[in-house]
Amino acid sequence: xxxxxxxxxxxxxxxxxxxxxxxxxxxxxxxxxxxxxxxxxxxxxxxxxxxxxxxxxxxxxxxxxxxxxxxxxxxxxxxxxxxxxxxxxxxxxxxxxxxxxxxxxxxxxxxxxxxxxxxxxxxxxxxxxxxxxxxxxxxxxxxxxxxxxxxxxxxxxxxxxxxxxxxxxxxxxxxxxxxxxxxxxxxxxxxxxxxxxxxxxxxxxxxxxxxxxxxxxxxxxxxxxxxxxxxxxxxxxxxxxxxxxxxxxx
Amino acid sequence: xxxxxxxxxxxxxxxxxxxxxxxxxxxxxxxxxxxxxxxxxxxxxxxxxxxxxxxxxxxxxxxxxxxxxxxxxxxxxxxxxxxxxxxxxxxxxxxxxxxxxxxxxxxxxxxxxxxxxxxxxxxxxxxxxxxxxxxxxxxxxxxxxxxxxxxxxxxxxxxxxxxxxxxxxxxxxxxxxxxxxxxxxxxxxxxxxxxxxxxxxxxxxxxxxxxxxxxxxxxxxxxxxxxxxxxxxxxxxxxxxxxxxxxxxxxxxxxxxxxxxxxxxxxxxxxxxxxxxxxxxxxxxxxxxx
Ligand SMILES: Nc1ncnc2c1ncn2[C@@H]1O[C@H](COP(=O)(O)OP(=O)(O)O)[C@@H](O)[C@H]1O
Ligand SMILES: [Mg+2]
Numbered sequence: 330x331x332x333x334x335x336x337x338x339x340x341x342x343x344x345x346x347x348x349x350x351x352x353x354x355x356x357x358x359x360x361x362x363x364x365x366x367x368x369x370x371x372x373x374x375x376x377x378x379x380x381x382x383x384x385x386x387x388x389x390x391x392x393x394x395x396x397x398x399x400x401x402x403x404x405x406x407x408x409x410x411x412x413x414x415x416x417x418x419x420x421x422x423x424x425x426x427x428x429x430x431x432x433x434x435x436x437x438x439x440x441x442x443x444x445x446x447x448x449x450x451x452x453x454x455x456x457x458x459x460x461x462x463x464x465x466x467x468x469x470x471x472x473x474x475x476x477x478x479x480x481x482x483x484x485x486x487x488x489x490x491x492x493x494x495x496x497x498x499x500x501x502x503x504x505x506x507x508x509x510x511x512x513x514x515x516x517x518x519x520x521x522x523x524x525x526x527x528x529x530x531x532x533x534x535x536x537x538x539x540x541x542x543x544x545x546x547x548x549x550x551x552x553x554x555x556x557x558x559x560x561x562x563x564x565x566x567x568x569x570x571x572x573x574x575x576x577x578x579x
Numbered sequence: 580x581x582x583x584x585x586x587x588x589x590x591x592x593x594x595x596x597x598x599x600x601x602x603x604x605x606x607x608x609x610x611x612x613x614x615x616x617x618x619x620x621x622x623x624x625x626x627x628x629x630x631x632x633x634x635x636x637x638x639x640x641x642x643x644x645x646x647x648x649x650x651x652x653x654x655x656x657x658x659x660x661x662x663x664x665x666x667x668x669x670x671x672x673x674x675x676x677x678x679x680x681x682x683x684x685x686x687x688x689x690x691x692x693x694x695x696x697x698x699x700x701x702x703x704x705x706x707x708x709x710x711x712x713x714x715x716x717x718x719x720x721x722x723x724x725x726x727x728x729x730x731x732x733x734x735x736x737x738x739x740x741x742x743x744x745x746x747x748x749x750x751x752x753x754x755x756x757x758x759x760x761x762x763x764x765x766x767x768x769x770x771x772x773x774x775x776x777x778x779x780x781x782x783x784x785x786x787x788x789x790x791x792x793x794x795x796x797x798x799x800x801x802x803x804x805x806x807x808x809x810x811x812x813x814x815x816x817x818x819x820x821x822x823x824x825x826x827x828x829x830x831x832x833x834x835x836x837x838x839x840x841x842x843x844x845x846x847x848x849x850x851x852x853x854x855x856x857x858x859x860x861x862x863x864x865x866x867x868x869x
Binding site: 473475476478479480481482483484485486489493494497498572573574575576 | 638639640657658659660662663664666668670672673674675683684686687688689690717718719733734737
């Protein structure tokens, strides 16, 4: 009970502050809709509007981008983490690309990939890959060579070593990379939907801003935050289940 | 121990050099000794002198720069399940339960064991090492002494002919340490093995071994090889005998000279070695819990 109260408290505090600001008269009430107004808008968009489609489109894009990004980040991060001498050369390159804001790449992506669905997914892929690969290789580089030696002294072959030692030690880092990549992908969503998107939470926000529908913008932002948070929770639950052996669970 | 027992491990003029910032560093310097079948040999010497390096040669992780180490007369080609290794850091697999840690080696192709036999071996070592109540526990929940026993059980399960132990009891408190020593002697009495044990404790070396090899400061050489004349099985009361104490004084003297020599070397290992001398003066195992 106390736990629930403690978890709810900061959220209630933020909503209360928001409400206070919107009714205080310090700002033009037209600029800050109140929580009930936003709640009502949410309900309207959900039942009579396009919100379900927007959520589905955006979630689909994030999943596709993250799936592709992690599919590449896991093997690449693994190789970079395992072969430490390669890493010294590749590291600056990775940091260079990671530092580029995806939004700056949009013009190039449009030139090379057009304005269809692939272009949006490529932006999300880019963000997920560079976030995931760094988490992956930093994690792999920390794996103690001791476990490899122990397995060798017990008679493990190369393939047994990989399946029975390296894979289990890699799983927690894969889950962390997935978490980080999902977070980054949601944060990049609006940018990716700057590319001529008709539907999606980012598109919803942009269309609303063209018509100055602040309540719709609030709904879009809150939806992104809540979905991202829910996914993070889901992965953490997964981690608790699959890597319960870890000292400290992410 | 009859001298007629065949030589199992033969160090022949072995030297090891490592590349370092200032050229090459010689760690092991022209070391020659034999370990015979069924012997329990303890290696004692200052921190950083090269003891682990010698063990790593036998384990198959390091090649001598010159000289040779033969295992049953043949050169060593990498690690293998015939040589069980207990690493200083134990290396218990954190992602496997206690039971699966012990069973790990038995499930490898090199020691493939039918499931029924495997379960029997695992259960026997869990009982022997006092781990039966923790069969399904994660290693993160175990104490240091229990992890140490788990590492020992895992090494034992694949029935190695050799047991190579690197300061296995160094991190344990005095009571646990003494219990582990007796457990080790008990297990060895049941299934004879050839043992190489690295330790800083003169008492431990005398109590457990049939021979003690005292190593010098780095680059390490054989300072003296000492026969321990007490018959097995050995009991705790051995510690109180005059013969034990005389031998201890002799070995301690030798060891202290080498620890002091190592401490004089201006190396990163020096503070640790100086600390060890203090501990030895106080009659305590260096590096261990006081
Ligand atoms: N693989 C290696 N590369 C370079 N130097 C090493 C390596 N292994 C050990 N050394 C150095 O060799 C010396 C002896 O190490 P070690 O055999 O671990 O000593 P001990 O076990 O007696 O404390 C130390 O100075 C250590 O830093
Ligand atoms: Mg050592």
